[in-house]
Amino acid sequence: MGGTAQAYSSGLAGMMNNPATMGMEVKEGNLFQFAIGGLNPTISSEHKASSAKTDSSGSFIMPGFGYATKKDGLTWGVGVMAQGGMGTDYGKAGSGDLFAGGMSLLGTPTSLSGETVRSEVAVGRLIAPLAFEVNNKLTVGGSLDYVWGGMDLQMDMDGASFGQLMAGNGGSVGGSMATGLNASFGTGPGSGSGALNNVNWARFDFSDDSNFTQATKGAGFAGKLGATFKLNSQWSFGASYHSKTAMSDFKGDAKLAMGVSIDTGYAGGGRCQEPMSMQLFL
Numbered sequence: 509m510g511g512t513a514q515a516y517s518s519g520l521a522g523m524m525n526n527p528a529t530m531g532m533e534v535k536e537g538n539l540f541q542f543a544i545g546g547l548n549p550t551i552s553s554e555h556k557a558s559s560a561k562t563d564s565s566g567s568f569i570m571p572g573f574g575y576a577t578k579k580d581g582l583t584w585g586v587g588v589m590a591q592g593g594m595g596t597d598y599g600k601a602g603s604g605d606l607f608a609g610g611m612s613l614l615g616t617p618t619s620l621s622g623e624t625v626r627s628e629v630a631v632g633r634l635i636a637p638l639a640f641e642v643n644n645k646l647t648v649g650g651s652l653d654y655v656w657g658g659m660d661l662q663m664d665m666d667g668a669s670f671g672q673l674m675a676g677n678g679g680s681v682g683g684s685m686a687t688g689l690n691a692s693f694g695t696g697p698g699s700g701s702g703a704l705n706n707v708n709w710a711r712f713d714f715s716d717d718s719n720f721t722q723a724t725k726g727a728g729f730a731g732k733l734g735a736t737f738k739l740n741s742q743w744s745f746g747a748s749y750h751s752k753t754a755m756s757d758f759k760g761d762a763k764l765a766m767g768v769s770i771d772t773g774y775a776g777g778g779r780c781q782e783p784m785s786m787q788l789f790l
Contacts, residue, residue: 515736515746520574523637524589526734526748528649530576531583531639538577539585545570551596553606562606566597566630566729570718574635581641583649586634591655593630598704600624601664610666612769618708621767626715628722631657633730645738653730655753658722660715661762667707670766685764706769714762723762728755 513525519543522529545676570585570593576585600622601608609623612618632655639649643728674686692704714723734748 514734515744520576520585520587520771521572521589522652523587523635524591524633524769526649526736526746527637527651528639528731528734528736528748529648529746530585530637531581531647531649532585532639532738532744534578534738536578536580540573540575542573543571545551545572545590547594549594549596550737553596553598555606555764560599560604562601562605562609562625564596564598566595566626568593568595568630574620576637580638581637585638586636588772589633589635591631593628595626595628595660597626599626608666612709613667613671613707614705615668616706618767620666620709621711621765623664624662624663625664625715626660628656628660630656630722632660632721641683641783646735648735650733651731653732653753654727655730656723656725656727656738657755657758659758660722660724661712662715663712664711665710667709667767670707670710676719690757704770708769709766710767712764713765714760722760723757724760726756726758728753730754740767 511525513522513529515529516606517532517534518525520530520539521543547568547570549564549568552561553564554561554741570590572589572635573586574585574589575586576583595726598605598607601620607620608622609617609619609779634654635651636657637645637649637651641647651658656711670681673681677765689704716723730753735742736746738744743777
């Protein structure tokens with residue numbers, strides 16, 4: 509890891525970068541710090557061929573706090589820090605918006621669900637840091653990190669894109685959903701009552717309506733080792749090693765809704781919704 513934060517004391521925030529910096533020129537005693545950050549992205553998505561365009565709104569708040577105590581050159585404590593996160597919130601599609609329409613499985617223009625399209629990813633760390641001043645020049649440190657994360661996703665996909673997944677292009681659709689769709693699909697009007705004629709759109713929906721948690725969750729552990737060396741009053745050097753995070757797959761429950769055309773002896777339409785258990789590999 510590089511950057512000024514590797515060799516300069518930035519308070520308890522140092523436990524996120526180089527834990528050794530927490531012990532640099534810090535007086536003995538107790539220290540408590542609180543921080544809050546915000547990501548306020550301006551995002552615009554556009555399909556140039558159709559001129560459909562949609563802007564994302566919303567802000568993402570990232571709080572953090574830490575406590576540490578220092579005695580006889582040894583600094584230790586605990587902190588909860590936001591590692592990162594981001595998302596989009598396109599709201600409900602209006603006329604001319606990117607998510608208002610698309611192409612069906614059979615290549616005909618179609619409307620999508622009209623529901624909210626948004627995403628949210630967050631990652632945080634519970635950190636137990638330790639730093640020791642070997643002498644007035646050298647400080648070493650490390651931390652054990654419990655890492656958790658989550659994801660919300662409310663996304664419309666037109667039938668043509670869903671068909672690509674069914675075909676194994678860019679992803680896959682399997683299990684009872686795939687076999688059920690294939691068994692139900694007809695060849696057009698008159699193929700039999702209840703047979704599917706077309707898939708207009710598919711919608712993946714999992715969200716817990718909270719600004720600080722997500723519907724799918726995963727967790728794991730990581731660690732850091734670091735050191736700083738003060739050459740003189742003008743120059744300090746620092747370095748740290750961050751281990752790979754052994755984090756589980758994100759898991760949670762979700763709903764899949766589909767807008768389909770159903771043969772009832774004439775060109776009809778319908779919507780079906782199927783709850784499912786979802787496992788994300790991120």
